[in-house]
Amino acid sequence: MVRQHVNPLSRFFQQPRPLPAPAALFRVPEQPLHLDIGCARGRCLLELAQRQPERNHLGVEIRRPLVVAAEADRQALGLDNLHYLFCNANISLQDWLGSLPAGLLERVSIQFPDPWFKKKHHKRRVLQPALLLALGEALACGRELFIQSDVLAVITPMVELIEASGGFDRPPQDSRPWRADNPLPVPTERETYVLAQGLPVYRVLYRRNSQSLPPLQQLLQELPQGLEDPDAGVDNPA
């Protein structure tokens, strides 16, 4: 049975995992890259990779059994523009992003991240300031960061963090505060479930602008109260 949640701050998930370079993941590694953080069972990317063969798609996920199952699906379909990797995005992505060839990363999506409702668990949420800065450094001007959630209390601090960095703008034509539709042509599993219940989905598409990003300490100082300090450290297992 796959656990519904794992605690990303438990000691096991603090071990960095070296992630393979695009050349080891994709048949045409120089194609534009879409990174989906927290892809779960990966069915959205499986469909996207078939519809968008001109891009490479990488899903990262902290629950290893889901990655094993998703990789089996990918291999059964013989898709060579798709890969799934097991890692804690907050521990293993930063170095990998830093080593990508300039301009390769075209789009990052973070879709329906785990809510971790209790305040003492907010630091387990996936979009932490250091990760946002690493994404912002890896995304060239004009490249996209797409976030969506059905939980206002989860997406609001993500918006505050992204906007505090000063490194991202919304397309001027997008409605505020939330974009009307999903810019991706395939919904995620969580999205399909939420929409079937008739519940709202909150979405924002950002584009990297030409501003340089602040140092982490400065970004932390600019955040509204309540966003967590990423140096809060390892906490107790879930």
Ligand SMILES: C[S@@+](CC[C@H](N)C(=O)[O-])C[C@H]1O[C@@H](n2cnc3c(N)ncnc32)[C@H](O)[C@@H]1O
């Ligand atoms: C609520 S699910 C949403 C899955 C999918 N994006 C969707 O919309 O259907 C959030 C996923 O993010 C994964 N996740 C949470 N924290 C993570 C982390 N630090 N690194 C990688 N994946 C993480 C969880 O294991 C879970 O599969």
